[in-house]
Amino acid sequence: MSANSNRSLLRFTEAMNLVYGTFDHLSPDAAARWTAPDKPGAGGHRGRYLWTDAFGVINFITLSKETSSPIYLTLAKRLVHTVHGVLGYTRDGTARLPGATDAEPLAGGLRIGKLAAHGADGDGQYHHYLTLWMFALNRLAVATGEDGYSRLAVQLAKAVHPHFVVRGYGEGGEEEEAVRMVWKLSTDMDTVLVPSEGHLDAATGYVVYRVLQRTVEHMGSPRGLLGGEIADYRRLMSRGGKLRASRDPLDLGMGLWMCHFFRDEDWARELGGQSLEMARTMLGEKRGLMARDASRRLAFREFGTCLGLQCYGAQEETRRGVEAVVNFWNRYIEESIDEDLRPISLVMYAAALIPGAWQDEYLGPG
Template sequence: MKTVYGPFDELSNDDALSWNFPDDPGAGGHRGRYLWTDAFGVVNFITLFKETAKPKYLTLAKRLVTTVHDVLGRTRDGGKRLDGATDEEPLRGGLRIGKMDAKGHDGDGQYHHYLTLWMFALNRLSIAADEVEYNDLAIQLARSIHPRFLMHCLSGDVRMVWKITVDMKNVLVQTEGHLDAATGYVVYKLLQSTAAKQGHRNGVLNQEISDYWNLMTRKGSLSPGNDFLDLGMGLWMCHIWRDEPWAMKLSDKALVRVEELLGQDSAVMHRSASQRLAFREFGTCVGVACWDVNDYLESRVAALVQFWDKHLDSKDTEDELKPISRVMYATALNAGAFRRGYLENDE
C-alpha cells in the first residue's frame, strides 16, 4: 500500500487529515487516480484501521474518497464536475474510470463494474466510520448511473452495456459485462439494507434492485466464467448474500472451477510471470478468502501468493499495472473489510 499511496505509516492522525496521495504513478491512472485500484485502496485502509485500531487509517480512507471524487468526479482538465453533478450532489454525474487516454478503444469513460465496486467501498466506509453520508453518496451514485447502463430494445427487452462515455450520454461498448447485473443486484441491495439499518430511506433502491434481478435471472445469465478475476469477484459478490439460492449455486460452481485453475496440474499455474497478470490472479485470492474452503484450495492460494512474492516487481510486470497489482496483492494477503461480517454492525 505504501508503494502506491506514499509513506503513510509514520503519519500522526492530524497529519493524515491533510495527507496528499502521490499522483505519479499513484493508482496508475489519469492524474494518479484509477477507480478500481482506489476502491481496493479504500477498503484496504479500512482493514488496516480494524487490524491496528489506529484512527489515521480510517482518516486516510476518507481522504482517498475525497481525492477520487475531486479527480474522477470532474472532467479530465479538472475544471468542472461531470455533467449532472453539483457541489451538493457530487456523484450525480458518475465517476470516470481514470484511463490515461481520453479516447480510443481503451480510453476514458465509465464502467459499470468499477462503479459498483466504488459503491461497495463507500458502504464499507459508512459502516466502519459510522457515518451515514458515505452510504448516502453510494446511493446517489447508484441511482444516477443505473438508467445509463440499461438499454431498452425494440423487442421490449432490456439489456445492459458495460462501458459508456464520461458524460454518460453515449454507449461505448454495446455488449453486457459478465455478472454486471448480478453485481448490481448484490451491491444495490447491500446499500439499501445499510440505509434501512441507519434508519432512513427504506426501499430507496427497490426499482433498481428489481431491474437487476430480472436481468441476472434470464436463462444463461449466471455462470462462473473461466477468468481468474471474474471467478474471484464472482465469489466475493456471492458471499454477500450467500444464503440466497442463486448465490449458493453459482459459488459452488465457481469454487470447483477455481480449484481446477489453481490445481497442481493446471497449465496456467506453470506459466512464466510474463504470461500471467498478477492483479487478475489476486482477484481469485480475494474471492476464495470470503468462503470456508478445504485445505487443498487454501494451499493452492498460498502457492499463488508465494509465486508472486518472487515476481511482483520483476521486469516482466508492466509499470502501469504495478499499482493495481500491489494494492490487490495487499487484499490477497488480508481480505479484511471485503468480507461481510468483518465490520461491526455489518450483519
C-alpha cells in the same frame, strides 16, 4: 497475532506504501492533511484509477481494523476526497461531470481514469468499476458510522443505473422491462461506447445495491430506496445462461466474492459451487495457473481469485492454491510486473493477503 499474520500485515502495508507513498508513520494532523499522490499513485489519469483506488479505500479500512489505528480511516476518507476531486470532474479539472452539483457531487458518475481521453482503451465509465466504488463508500460508512458516505453511495447508484440499463418500448410507447445492460459509457454517460453486456455486471449490481440498501436503512433512511434498481438487476441476472462460473481468474474471484454476501440464496449456492470447482482446476498444483510462466500470467487477475476464495470460504486444497499464488507473486510483485499494472496488482495483492473489509461480517452488520 501469529508470525504468519504479522508477516502478512507487513507485506500488506508495504504494498500499500508502494502505491500511496509512505503513510504508516503519519501523525493524526498529517493524516488529516494527506493527499493521495499522483506519483506513483493508482496508475491512472492524474494519478487516479477508480478500480485501484476502490481497493485502496477498502484496504485502508482493513489496516485500521487490523492495527486499531484510526489514522487509516482518515487516510481512507482523504483518498475518497481526492478521487471525487479528480474522477468526478472533467479531464481538465475545470467542471464537475454533467449532472453533478455541489449538493450531489456523484450525480454525474465517476470517470474510470484511463490515461487516454479517447480510443478503444480511452476514458469513460464502467458499471463494474462504479459498483466497486459504491461498495468502498459503503464500507467506509460502516467503519466510521458516518452516514454521508452511505448516502453518497446511493446517490451514485441511482445516478448511473438508468444509463447502463437499456430499456425497450412497446408499440404504445409503454416502457417494457429492462432488457439488457451496456458495458461502457462516455464520461458524460450520453454515449454508449461498448454495447455488449459484462458477464457479471447485473449480478454485481444486484449484490452491491442490496448491500447499500441494507446499510442506508440501518442508518435511518426510508426503506426501498433502491428497490426498483434491485428488481431490474434481479430480472437481468435471472435470464438463462447469465450466471455461470468464469474461466477468467478475476471474474471467477469476483463472482465468489459476490456470492458470499447471500450464500444461502439459490443463485449464490449454484454459482458458488460451480466457481469452487473451477477454482480447484485453476489452482491445481500441476496444471492451470501454476503451470504457466510468469510472463503468461496477470497478477491482479489471479489476486481476484484469491480474494474471492477467502471471502467465500475455500477447502484445504484450494487454500493451498491461494497460498501458492500469493507466494509465487511475492518474487515478482515489485519489479517484474509491467509498470502500468503495478498499482492495481499491489492493491489487489494486499487484499489477497488480508481480505479484511471485503468480507461481509468483518465490520459487523451494516
